[in-house]
Amino acid sequence: MTALLILFMTVLATTFAGFFAPARTTKALTLLGLVAAGVGLALDWGTTFQAFEGLYLLDPFAQGFTLVMIVGGVLALLADCDVHERRGWPPFEYYALVAFAVLGGHVMAATLHLGVVIVGLEVLSIPLYALAASRRDELGYEASLKYFLLGAVAAAIFLYGLALYFGATGGFVLGVAGEGLIYSAAVMMLLAGLAFKTALVPFHWWTPDVYQGSPTPVTLFMATAVKAAAFAAFARVLASVGLGGPVFYALAALVLLTVFWGNLAAMVQGEAKRMLAYSSVAHAGYIAVALFGPNPGPAMGYYLLAYALSTGLAFAVLTQLDEGRGVRLGELAGLWSRSPLLGLGWTVALLSLAGLPPLVGFWGKYLVFLEAARGGQYLLVALALFAAVIAAYYYLKLLAAALFARAEKAAKVTLSGSTPVGIALATLLVVLLGVLPGLGYGLFTAAAALPK
């Protein structure tokens, strides 16, 4: 409960602080609030807490996923950079909206009531529509509008599923067994609605455009925190309905389509943000692989943390290079000599995303595949791993573009403000949690089985 209250207070404080104080203060306030919320989570780590007659359920599962959202939010705040600030971006609303979105995500994760899920979903989504357009340029408007229209459709599908769910079970709370055509339709629509937000193929069409058009720190936030929130709800719905019959095949199809299409489409991109957007689609597939296991919570949570750190790091590096039109692969050349910290961060992030040990991304992959193997899905594991080879190809391409290509113009990139802290911290964590995987996984194994 502490975490929820702290997040709520943060939202209120940052919304109004901007009118009286410079944006820098709002940023500090938001960071403080997010870290305090993390501490609040840590104090009650591993325990279950209920409030509002069960509408709010802070179990270890929700704690793990909220932690990932906080990590994503903190990285997004740390990475917003002076390159943009000189042009009056980000405005103070940026920080308040990030806090709103984390609050929404937390609510989505910490409930079994579908009505509360939709409230959380909207509190999460609406700030994002604004954030996508916050740079006030054509690309941002386009991204925002696309995100809004498709997000609204997704929410509508989810709501329709919710209505059918009520019709089939007589309630809004997950975990009531149901049967029949209406119940199946309800489940499918709920999952489809959430699959939009998690960006599983074929519900991913918005992802590349929105990720590319949004300001890079916003993209960072979408790729990390938003994905964690959406997957929390997705996993809860799936845990309550079970993996029988059509749901199993639907999920298997989603996973395989996602890992193959996401990785194949990423291969042919010429712009780094778009490439990473497709990569984030593919990673959604890998996260979903864990859902085939008997107890997906810890593996998913760990994968999300690993992925949030790695992809967050990659986007944080891109933030420093993005002049508002994205980053062509050729513009990455000579990154190491332009700024060693960016070069190191980029290398570590990409190798981790490619799943090479001893970086945290490897253990994420290992754990989700282990979970699926426990569930007996060896063929799925082999196919998904095969898709990871395709992924390795374009991560190498990105790495080669930055490190191995000789640069013609090598203007130094100077980092200032909170940026070097954010990048150094994320790099350190990606390596440290990779060398000592028990450190991070221990957090998530506190999470017991998902309540059915």
Place this chain on the structure above:
Amino acid sequence: MIHVTIFLPLVFGVLALLRPTGARALGLLGAAVTLVLGLFGYAAFLDGASAAYSAPLLAEAGVYYAVAWDGVGAVLMLAVVITTFLALLAARDVPPAMVGLTLMMESGLIGLLAAQDLVLFYVFFEATLIPSLLMLGLFGGAGRIRALVKFAIFTLVGSLLMLAGILALRYLGGAPSFLLADLADHPLGGVAGRWAFAAFLLAFMVKTPLFPLHVWLPDFHAENHPSGLADAMGTLYKVGLFGLFRWTLPLFPEAFALFQPWLLALAALTALGAAWTAYAQTDWKRLLAYGALSHMGVGALGLFSGTPEGAVGAIYLLAASGVYTGGLFLFAGGLHRRFGTLDLRPTSGLAKSAPGLAALGLILVLAMVGLPGLSGFPGEFMNLLGVWQASPVWTFVGFLAVIAAAAYALGAYQQIFHNAPDKPAPDLDAVEWQWGALAVLTVVFMGVYPKLFTGPLLTAAETLVAAMGGGR
């Protein structure tokens, strides 16, 4: 001490990356200390200390940091520490970052040889790929990106599918953890066993390498830095035979018996085909790449024969080849420094002006050819002895490959050192004398006193053959 041996090079490697000006000194110091530690480790191992240590790394998922020396790991570890030191000594005009990456690779290699947990082995195996890729990508030739992608994709196709095999092996076989001892108690048979075996086989065939998964190898060597440092480390990284010996054959005895005739055929084809191709090469590095490939084929023949002699021969050949092939790559680096090319043709008649260089080249080449008394011979002999018991036909093919080695290796030697007209060049300098002497010493010692190494290897090989149900 085993932990120090594994991680000391990594520490020195990071230091060398951070301090480019002192990289060479740091690198030599790190490699020298590791060499001494390795020698002491081997001596202690011969006295019966396996230095076994185990601690949970990810206990909930059954992963342990479990390391120990057994016969195979210890012998190959010696080859790694010796060759790394040789390589760092010989390659003196390389970019400083390469020294750091070399030491990082050494750490990974020693770790994967010591690992007693399959996932830990996998972690070291894959982690070694990172410095290897960086070395090729940062310091390679004009076609390095192509070579890099080829190398990475081949390696990853193999190893990622192996990861699926690893998970299947444990959960279908019912082992409580990924520790070698646990896995060996629960070998996996049936159809699932065959698939998992195929996944392991794929990974290690890429890294042996065996036909038709060898195509990354010539490019990898041809495009790497001309000093030969990356090539020597790359040669050590070809741990496929080791992976088969420790992690594949004992865990899938049933599937191996089924695949054995095909594997023998593939190995023989690799040995002969690569020797044939080597003969046609005009570039030092490509010639060495194919020559080493042919020898790995001979080693694989021995290992797949399912006899203790063959298995010992395979690992001994692997260890010896690490030293002499690595040495030859460094030797080629020395030629490149003199002439600025790795082509065999424009350099000739060197023996007159550089007799020391010629002698060093001759000894390394003869070790490769398998002259008795040098390090290549015991391994090849035992390999063929083993194959003879399994299949006389393939032994004949193996013999042909070994004979062909004389043709391509000595042919190249003659081309450079004895053909007219003379092309004068400076003889060995002080540093080259140092590493040359050390290399020759190792090659001769491994040739005249193999017993020091084959004793422990034989114990391991007999355990392996017992696990495979007596072979055949």
